[in-house]
Structure formats: structure tokens, C-alpha cells
Amino acid sequence: MEREINKEHIFDYLGNKTSPIQRKAVEDWLLDRENEELYYQWLEEWERNHLQYIPDTKKALDTFFSQTIVYTEPDTEQSNILNSQENRLWRTFRWASAAVVLLTLTSGWFWRESIMYKSYRTGYGEVAEYRLPDGSDIKLNANSYLRIPRWGFGEQTREVFLSGEAAFNVKHLENHQRFVVKTIEDFEVEVLGTEFIMTARKYGSRVILTTGKVNLRYQANEEKRELEMMPGDLVTLSKNQEMKIRKTDTPENFTEWEESRFYFEETQLEEIGYMLQENYGLEVEFSGPEVSGRMLMGSFKGQTVDDLLVSIAEVLDISVARKGDKVLFSDK
């Protein structure tokens, strides 16, 4: 039997004053999506009566308008997204608030500052450029996250954490401070000053060195290994696979995402699926292994993700269908 839940119950629940039985009843009630509107209404009221502190709303609003919109109507301003996507794309993802979401503001605005770290993030389909406090430049590809220490960056340490993909142009400091990029994997890169591109995605990691010298440290068979990369080297680390190193004559191809081109070098469609998932939040499916195993080579231009999907399908002579954030590749 469903219990009737009223405001008092919710207030007790929010104030952590319920017995486990009552709490269960509230939680059951909350399972019904129909009740959510009402819940948020009560939550608002409760929160208003139990404010944790009083933020400076006026200042926040002033900052908001002065920093971001400069009092224009939405959509008319130039955002600083380099890879500016069509509105359609934003709309598609509006409700995908699930993921780390796009911020298209100027400078300091999207630095999530916790106490220890400063973070840089990009949303789906967004590419952004930053200068780090030590003078190094980075360009973050879509859906990527870079975290640097809040204090002492360039003085005591230059250790950063990357999830996603970024192009680094690391400045060589007078004190020869090492620049270390760590990832989720047991895999890190150490440099003094150089240019390289690094990817640390769920489907695997990759480092491409453009100029200079890079030390790569990784774990293999419970063993720590180290490797020195030379310009033009391309190193890939995939799940359950040995590390691969090879030469590429055209490292610049790998930076094509910076100008909304996509370059694939003998890449399986399945892997491109992961890329689409990572960069654009798309859920990609294939009608079968004969499709997902197809190989793709070459450079693709795509101002929007739809353009890219269509050109992939054209090249491989397969069909592609997109519905919301679901994409299906299948045989014709």
C-alpha cells in the first residue's frame, strides 16, 4: 500500500529526522516521477528556511552578465569555443545534463576551484584553449578534463592530471621544473618543454610527440617501464594490449580535431564509436561485427558531428541513423 506523503514528511526527510521506515516510505514515493515536481517545490521551501549561508546574489548576477553575456540576447554573442558547433548540437544535449557539461565562458569562469586544484573542462563538442600559470599552453579536446595543483604550480611541481585529450605546448622553465601528465591508467608522461598530444580515454591512451623529448612511464605485467619518445613517435596503449610504438610522418594530422577535422589512421569503426561517445556524448551501436570491424583511414572534415557521421558512412558505404544521442551504423 502506498503511503500518503505530505510536506511534513518531506521536511523531516530533508532534515534527517525520519525513522528508517518513514524514510523508506518517502523513497518509495520518490520513485514515482510524477511526484518529483512536488518534491522540488518542497525542497525549495525547506532549503529557503535552512539556508547554509547567504551568497551574494547581486554580485553573482552582475558577474554573470558582465563576464558572459555582456547583455546580449542568447545566441547572438560570439562564444570562445573554437570548434563552435551548431545550436542543434547544444539542443540535443540540453537534457544530457548528466555528463560534465559545457561551459562556454571567458577565462576564470570555468575554473572549478576546489581548495587543492584548479580544473579545466570542456563539454561535448567543445574545444578550448588555455594558458597555464607556468606559461604552457594547452588545447583541450571535447569532453576532457585537466586538473592542476592550485598552488605552487611551476615552483614546486608541475604535475597535472588528464582525462580526455589535449595538445600540450609545455614551456621550458628556468628552474627546469619537470612537467608530468598523469592519467587514470598507470601511465604518465614527463617532459621539460615540448609539444605533444596526449589522449587518455576509456578505450585507451595515446601520446604523439611533435617536437622535443618525452619520457613515458607505464606499467606492464606488474612492472614499471620507461620509454623515451622521439619526435614523430606515436605510442598507443589499449586495454589488454601491449603497448605499441610506431613512427608517424605526419604528427600534425593528429591535431586535426583542433580545426574540426578528424584524422583516422587505420582505425576500426568501433574505436571511432568510442571517440564519438567521448567527444560528443553519442551512444554508438553497430548492426554487427562486420560493421564495427570496418577500417577507416583518412581525414574527415566535419563542422558538426552530423557531417562527420555522414562522411564516415559515405566512405564505408554503410548506413547511419541518428536519433537523439543514439547512433546506429548498419549495412546498406
Add this chain to the structure above:
Amino acid sequence: MLKGEDYTGEHMISGSASKAPDRMDRKEPVMCNEKEDSEWVIRSRFSESPKAGFELLFHRYHKVLCSHAVRFVYSREVAEDLVSDVFCRFWKTRAYEAVNSSYRYYLFRSVRNEAYNYLKLEFQKFEKLDESAYNISGLSNQPDYVAQYEEVLRQVENLVESLPPQCRKVFLLSRFEGKKYQEIADELDISVKTVEVHIGKALDLMRRGLKNHWI
């Protein structure tokens, strides 16, 4: 900027609060009436001028959202950033033209999502994030149910509560108030090193305490 006009935000708030009790016992969800009741002013303002509507909306919800977000992240600065991000997205995507729900619903849900993600990024053990990678649809795992957010929130609260007094004090000064280590050290008459130790300990406790709460 709407010079010469008063924001009616405060009036609306007290108005809706005083009306609320007689609704309390209504059984059916009162969504439609409800949202028009307390948000129609904002809605109609949006249709006249997005800018003016937005200002009204901001005044109405900014404080509560910040206060709510800080319960998750325990940092005023972060909470305010998250809330600003949500408002910004609301503006840039013209959500005010499109949402079927109340603005309140959109804003609270988004802020809770953002706060959850923030915590997760900060405290989740990264190996775990990696394991979930192979769950194909698990690109961005979010709690499905309202109650799961409440659970995380409660856990955060308990964890902060469970810190030893001095450690909690340092943690709150640093994180919630955003004070520098040196300032905290001066204020509490302890060394910067001790401050660091307290912070490290608090963060570690948080990380371990939240370990089993990530979706």
C-alpha cells in the same frame, strides 16, 4: 537593467510559502497549477524580455540553489560556480523556451547533477571510473532516483560531522570559507604543516567514506 522596477522575488516567495500549507494534504500531484502559481510571473516576464525574465529567475533561485549545492560540495566558491554554470546553460540553450517542467525542477535537478559530478570527480577513486568504462552505456552514470542524491548528501554530512573537531574546523575554514592555509594557521595558532595534515586527513576520510556511494 529594469531600472525603477522592483524585483518581486521576495514577495512571491513569501506568498508561495504562506499558501503552501493548505496544499500540503492534497493527494494528487499539483504540478501544473503549482508551477503556474509560483512561476508564472517569471514565465510571463521571459516572454516579454528574456533578460528581464532571467534576472527575476536568478533572484528567485540563486540563494537556495547555492545553499543546496554547498551541502554536497562543502565549498561556497564551488557551489556558486556550479550554480552559475547551470544558470549559464539555462540561458545559452534558451531552456526557458523549452522546458516542460517548472524552472525550479530544471534548476534543482541540474544543480544536483553538477554537484554530484563534481564530488565524483574529486573523490572517486580513478580505478573505479576506469572499470565502469566497459559498461557501454555508462558514459555518464547518474543516479536514477532522487533519493540517491539525498543519500550522497547525507553521507557527506555524516562524514564531515564525524571528523575530529579540530580537523573539521580546519576543513570548513579551508573549504567552505575558502581561506588560505596561512590564514587558517594564524587564526587557529597552529602551523601550516598541521593545517595540511588536517586537510589531508579530512579529504582522505571523505574519499573513503564516499567510496561505495558512486553510481
